[in-house]
Ligand SMILES: O=P(O)(O)O[C@H]1O[C@H](CO)[C@@H](O)[C@H]1O
């Protein structure tokens with residue numbers, strides 16, 4: 076096992092879905108995977124492996140924010156040789172034409188996290204999705220008839236931030252705010268692995284519109300199916 080993941084060698088698939096919420100990991104495993112086996116309960120950050128349309132897939136909760144996801148994906152890549160990392164997360168929209176319940180593919184991620192500036196001596200690094208996975212996810216969404224939004228998201232270090240200039244981020248074409256993708260793309264690049272973030276708009280930050288619990292579940296299903304269909308292509 077690694078420090079935070081209690082799986083044995085070979086218990087984790089080479090492709091892993093990564094929700095922030097460990098209960099979303101449980102929901103995905105129990106709803107979409109055949110024969111799901113729980114491999115991690117350390118800190119209740121559930122991880123499961125099962126099969127989807129005949130291919131072995133794992134799903135691992137990451138917790139919220141850059142430090143938390145960084146721990147899990149580091150250990151998945153370094154201790155379990157995971158090759159494909161697909162975040163399935165929620166986000167808050169900041170563009171008028173991005174609606175609650177839309178599914179977003181994050182082509183790139185801007186951030187106020189200092190993690191890359193610390194790594195690169197104050198120089199900016201551009202965290203970017205893997206093109207192959209991005210295309211697979213896009214094709215999977217189109218095949219399902221979804222109007223996907225594709226573009227730059229913003230990975231924020233704080234959920235409650237009084238100082239963020241959302242109008243400026245929107246003017247610079249940021250689609251939505253979430254809290255992990257910049258770290259996912261940067262660490263995947265560091266270890267030469269493939270990563271994509273597939274996000275559901277759970278709320279609209281400008282209008283205050285939110286999804287109901289039931290609507291969230293249905294919309295989450297679309298995001299999860301896009302991620303799983305991209306994983307098996
Ligand atoms: O729904 P998840 O995947 O946790 O993603 C979003 O939700 C959390 C904030 O509520 C942050 O982790 C943010 O990135």
Ligand SMILES: O=c1cc[nH]c(=O)[nH]1
Nearest residue numbers: 165166167252253254
């Ligand atoms: O990080 C997040 C996630 C969902 N909604 C937000 O406003 N922010």
